[in-house]
Amino acid sequence: MKKTFELEDLDCANCAMKMQEAILKIPGVKGCEVNFIKQKMTLEADDAEFDKIVKLAVKAIAKVEPDCTVLL
Amino acid sequence: MKYKLTRKQKKMLIRIIIAFALLVVIAVVLHFIELPWWAELLIYAVPYVISGFDVLKTAFINLIHGQIFDEKFLMMIATVGAFATGEFPEASAVMLFYQIGELFQSIAVGRSRKSIAKLMDIRPDSATVIRDGQEIEVSPDEVEVGETIVVKPGEKIPLDGVIIEGQSTVNQAALTGESAPVDKAYSDNVISGTLNLTGVIKVRTTSTFGQSTVSKILELVENASDKKAKVENFITKFARYYTPAVVFAALALGIIPPLFLGKGEIEVWKTWLTRACVFLVVSCPCALVVSVPLSFFGGIGGASKDGILIKGAGYMEVLSKIDTVVFDKTGTLTKGVFAVDDIHPNLISSAELLDIAACCESFSSHPVAQSIVRAHEGHIDKSQIGDVEEIAGKGIRAVVEGKTYFCGNGQLMEMCGADWHECHLTGTIIHIARLDNGVCEYLGHIVINDQIKEDAEDAIKSLKNVGVKRLIMLTGDKKNVAENVANKLGLTGFFAELLPADKVTRMEEILKGGKGKVAFAGDGINDAPVLMRADCGIAMGAMGSDAAIESADVVLMDDKPSKIADAVKIARKTMRIVWENIIFALGVKAVILILGALGIANMWLAVFGDVGVLIIAILNAMRCMRRLKV
Numbered sequence: 096m097k098k099t100f101e102l103e104d105l106d107c108a109n110c111a112m113k114m115q116e117a118i119l120k121i122p123g124v125k126g127c128e129v130n131f132i133k134q135k136m137t138l139e140a141d142d143a144e145f146d147k148i149v150k151l152a153v154k155a156i157a158k159v160e161p162d163c164t165v166l167l
Numbered sequence: 168m169k170y171k172l173t174r175k176q177k178k179m180l181i182r183i184i185i186a187f188a189l190l191v192v193i194a195v196v197l198h199f200i201e202l203p204w205w206a207e208l209l210i211y212a213v214p215y216v217i218s219g220f221d222v223l224k225t226a227f228i229n230l231i232h233g234q235i236f237d238e239k240f241l242m243m244i245a246t247v248g249a250f251a252t253g254e255f256p257e258a259s260a261v262m263l264f265y266q267i268g269e270l271f272q273s274i275a276v277g278r279s280r281k282s283i284a285k286l287m288d289i290r291p292d293s294a295t296v297i298r299d300g301q302e303i304e305v306s307p308d309e310v311e312v313g314e315t316i317v318v319k320p321g322e323k324i325p326l327d328g329v330i331i332e333g334q335s336t337v338n339q340a341a342l343t344g345e346s347a348p349v350d351k352a353y354s355d356n357v358i359s360g361t362l363n364l365t366g367v368i369k370v371r372t373t374s375t376f377g378q379s380t381v382s383k384i385l386e387l388v389e390n391a392s393d394k395k396a397k398v399e400n401f402i403t404k405f406a407r408y409y410t411p412a413v414v415f416a417a418l419a420l421g422i423i424p425p426l427f428l429g430k431g432e433i434e435v436w437k438t439w440l441t442r443a444c445v446f447l448v449v450s451c452p453c454a455l456v457v458s459v460p461l462s463f464f465g466g467i468g469g470a471s472k473d474g475i476l477i478k479g480a481g482y483m484e485v486l487s488k489i490d491t492v493v494f495d496k497t498g499t500l501t502k503g504v505f506a507v508d509d510i511h512p513n514l515i516s517s518a519e520l521l522d523i524a525a526c527c528e529s530f531s532s533h534p535v536a537q538s539i540v541r542a543h544e545g546h547i548d549k550s551q552i553g554d555v556e557e558i559a560g561k562g563i564r565a566v567v568e569g570k571t572y573f574c575g576n577g578q579l580m581e582m583c584g585a586d587w588h589e590c591h592l593t594g595t596i597i598h599i600a601r602l603d604n605g606v607c608e609y610l611g612h613i614v615i616n617d618q619i620k621e622d623a624e625d626a627i628k629s630l631k632n633v634g635v636k637r638l639i640m641l642t643g644d645k646k647n648v649a650e651n652v653a654n655k656l657g658l659t660g661f662f663a664e665l666l667p668a669d670k671v672t673r674m675e676e677i678l679k680g681g682k683g684k685v686a687f688a689g690d691g692i693n694d695a696p697v698l699m700r701a702d703c704g705i706a707m708g709a710m711g712s713d714a715a716i717e718s719a720d721v722v723l724m725d726d727k728p729s730k731i732a733d734a735v736k737i738a739r740k741t742m743r744i745v746w747e748n749i750i751f752a753l754g755v756k757a758v759i760l761i762l763g764a765l766g767i768a769n770m771w772l773a774v775f776g777d778v779g780v781l782i783i784a785i786l787n788a789m790r791c792m793r794r795l796k797v
Binding site: 130 | 228237276464
């Protein structure tokens with residue numbers, strides 16, 4: 096399943112890169128792209144584990160930039 | 168265009184202003200008063216914490232999560248190091264200016280986003296649909312295919328459709344960038360996103376909102392920033408290595424020289440610690456990571472305003488490197504519409520010949536026949552036309568005003584025995600002969616050609632000016648027709664009489680034969696295989712054509728070949744700005760690192776240099792949004 100989320104208050108381009116790398120390391124993630132300019136994250140993972148992976152992704156994002164919120 | 172700061176940005180701005188004011192006041196006051204070092208440290212710590220407490224907090228949190236190469240952590244180390252070496256004003260200033268840079272980045276990107284969004288504000292908000300005789304205003308996505316909508320003057324046409332009542336002129340600038348009004352009448356297609364100007368029209372919709380042209384365009388541009396350019400990938404990789412490299416260098420700089428030069432002396436350690444901190448200040452590749460994607464984003468958005476849709480940064484990059492453009496002939500360089508070019512009469516006048524030919528051809532639906540009828544601008548009295556017979560592969564025999572005429576190709580002339588001759592001009596030649604007393608008299612011929620587009624010649628000139636070396640045409644048409652077009656336009660080469668499969672083969676040869684990238688421009692529907700083989704496939708006249716939008720890498724909304732040159736110009740400009748920023752940012756950072764290692768550059772230079780580079784790179788990147796001056 097592939098879904099796009101809006102990221103609020105994503106202000107740092109470097110942070111976007113770090114988030115993308117961190118999420119790509121989550122097991123089960125087939126693809127992830129964090130677009131700093133559009134403030135959007137596209138996540139692709141197995142249907143079965145999708146919700147779990149989304150939660151892990153949100154955590155990873157918070158670790159890199161605590162101010163950034165993921166609009167689910 | 169007013170950009171409103173977010174709450175977060177407003178708070179940051181206030182903190183920066185307060186910290187800046189405090190810093191200036193403290194610096195001035197402490198210039199005159201002497202205080203013990205711990206007092207000065209505490210005083211300078213105030214603006215430091217005011218401007219930087221979020222950085223410090225995040226630095227700690229990230230450190231706990233194991234991120235050592237986090238820019239905030241490194242900034243914290245650099246400033247703490249500055250405090251440690253007694254450089255209190257520097258430490259405070261570095262934090263302050265770092266935050267100024269971050270805020271600027273945040274605002275600049277926010278403005279660019281808003282600017283592009285406004286550029287793309289071609290989406291219609293509502294539609295007036297006629298249901299049960301009532302006009303109801305609904306959201307465009309609630310209208311089904313086949314329903315009738317009414318569009319009043321001044322309103323945006325919300326959906327693709329066909330006019331079933333009324334007529335008007337429309338402004339298609341939102342899609343093509345050209346504001347010349349286009350007349351639309353009964354049975355004409357209208358496109359979503361265009362502006363209805365003069366008359367009220369009723370339109371029967373032909374697609375849903377989601378499938379409409381305007382939605383497709385928006386989707387295309389929206390997703391365009393997902394396809395990364397090679398240079399973007401390079402920057403990403405580079406950034407990953409840059410920070411650790413600078414940090415290790417800083418570590419080495421802070422430890423190794425003092426060990427060799429004066430182990431016991433605090434002053435020596437302090438000197439090299441300062442230099443190491445200078446390194447840490449420029450350890451973030453932010454300017455690159457922000458300015459490069461921003462440039463592409465701006466470039467793609469700006470181009471879309473001119474009706475040039477580029478499907479990704481990668482294609483923008485390819486477009487900037489093309490040195491060969493391959494064209495399809497019919498519909499791309501020519502209008503695909505036949506018209507009379509010349510009349511060569513024999514025994515009678517041009518006007519009379521045209522008159523006769525038009526009468527003969529008036530019942531035929533063949534494009535060539537219609538071009539003759541069109542050229543004859545007067546009224547054709549069909550009551551004067553008697554028996555009309557189409558002779559397959561040869562032409563027409565018709566009786567006009569009692570006389571029999573033969574209108575067709577050379578074979579027809581042979582058949583009736585007329586003393587005919589070829590024309591020295593190229594094109595489709597229609598010969599006319601009259602049967603008189605059993606003898607066929609040759610009355611002359613009419614030269615008909617597919618018309619070259621008005622701006623085609625300029626387009627070729629522009630492309631040559633932009634540095635395109637090979638301009639090649641592929642066509643299924645006859646060799647002499649192709650040669651004529653190629654010469655008129657100044658092309659460097661052409662291949663004629665090609666079958667569709669041949670076109671692909673030729674494209675392969677062309678691809679192998681050159682150094683730069685190869686673009687192919689066609690109508691996107693018939694040329695899909697060739698379009699896909701090219702390094703950059705350009706579909707023209709895509710307005711209303713889904714197939715074209717799907718198959719190409721670059722989509723031109725109108726069918727003017729001059730837009731190809733514009734697209735190349737935009738691509739080159741964007742890439743130039745991208746590289747300007749890369750070289751500038753890396754250059755300045757390298758200089759700061761070298762001067763820092765040598766002890767010439769201090770923290771002030773480092774932070775001004777770093778933040779300055781960031782601000783300049785971002786401002787430069789925003790230039791990409793500007794439209795080409797026409």
